[in-house]
Amino acid sequence: MRKVALVTGGSRGIGLGISQCLAGDGHNLVICGRRPEAQVRDVLSVLRKSNVEVLYIPVDVASRDDRSRLLEKIRQHFGRLNVLVNNAGMAPENRADVLEATEESFDRVMAVNLKGPYFLTQAAAKWMLKQKQASLDYEGCVINISSISATVASPSRGDYCISKAGLSMATRLWAARLGEFGIPVYEVRPGIVMTDMTAAVKERYDKLIAEGLTVQGRWGLPGDIGQAVAVLVRGDLAYSTGQVIMVDGGLTVHRL
Numbered sequence: 336m337r338k339v340a341l342v343t344g345g346s347r348g349i350g351l352g353i354s355q356c357l358a359g360d361g362h363n364l365v366i367c368g369r370r371p372e373a374q375v376r377d378v379l380s381v382l383r384k385s386n387v388e389v390l391y392i393p394v395d396v397a398s399r400d401d402r403s404r405l406l407e408k409i410r411q412h413f414g415r416l417n418v419l420v421n422n423a424g425m426a427p428e429n430r431a432d433v434l435e436a437t438e439e440s441f442d443r444v445m446a447v448n449l450k451g452p453y454f455l456t457q458a459a460a461k462w463m464l465k466q467k468q469a470s471l472d473y474e475g476c477v478i479n480i481s482s483i484s485a486t487v488a489s490p491s492r493g494d495y496c497i498s499k500a501g502l503s504m505a506t507r508l509w510a511a512r513l514g515e516f517g518i519p520v521y522e523v524r525p526g527i528v529m530t531d532m533t534a535a536v537k538e539r540y541d542k543l544i545a546e547g548l549t550v551q552g553r554w555g556l557p558g559d560i561g562q563a564v565a566v567l568v569r570g571d572l573a574y575s576t577g578q579v580i581m582v583d584g585g586l587t588v589h590r591l
């Protein structure tokens with residue numbers, strides 16, 4: 336039976352790269368995002384060309400009601416969920432120095448990037464455990480898309496860095512809790528990836544990359560992250576639960 340994979344924020348950027356790779360491997364998809372379905376219809380049609388089912392559900396992952404509606408709709412439509420990819424995330428609306436940044440920005444970034452995925456994992460994990468009890472063949476996994484910002488300090492977006500550091504701990508917590516049930520939890524940690532999120536700082540990063548910021552002298556592409564996620568969903572890193580998979584072109588390799 337095909338797996339059902341939920342990719343939050345799966346209709347553009349890194350999430351779309353993940354959706355494309357998982358559809359290419361024959362998994363049915365549930366994609367959620369803030370935009371109404373009418374705005375993502377073209378993307379959904381392209382994904383469906385891989386002969387998989389694709390369901391789109393507009394939600395705000397920061398909202399408890401939206402998260403429970405999301406899982407309820409998946410239950411009604413597919414009756415199962417194998418893979419949760421917590422990809423949806425946001426940069427602070429205004430990059431601001433840690434000396435000036437506001438509590439409002441902190442609260443929103445933490446709600447979307449950390450609280451949302453943490454409690455979506457909680458709800459999905461409870462359902463995964465029931466599915467495992469019902470069928471020993473059941474295969475589930477959770478993948479969190481964090482960022483090099485989990486460890487690389489950017490004082491112009493402290494809230495974002497803290498949210499990703501928290502997501503990294505959430506990965507280890509859920510890995511520790513779900514391990515006995517055979518449900519692995521991984522963290523994929525991208526470097527600098529060309530998406531709408533980085534469009535505003537493209538020139539700055541172009542220059543840094545040209546000057547050697549990354550070992551592999553190019554931007555990351557959504558497909559680079561998608562391929563890493565596909566490896567995990569295939570079960571090819573079966574003895575690595577709780578681990579960080581770096582996809583950063585060597586940006587965090589210390590050099591002298």
Ligand code: NAP
Binds near residue numbers: 343350
């Ligand atoms: P993006 O192009 O801005 O896309 C973000 C996606 O997340 C969109 O699909 C968006 O939905 C969805 N989303 C945002 N807030 C949401 C909310 N409250 N509820 C539901 N969906 C929401 O960003 P990206 O660059 O692909 O980033 C994807 C993930 O990778 C994020 O977690 C980001 O932190 C992480 N990351 C990015 C980079 C990078 O360099 N780009 C590097 C490291 C990590 P709509 O499409 O409906 O707006």
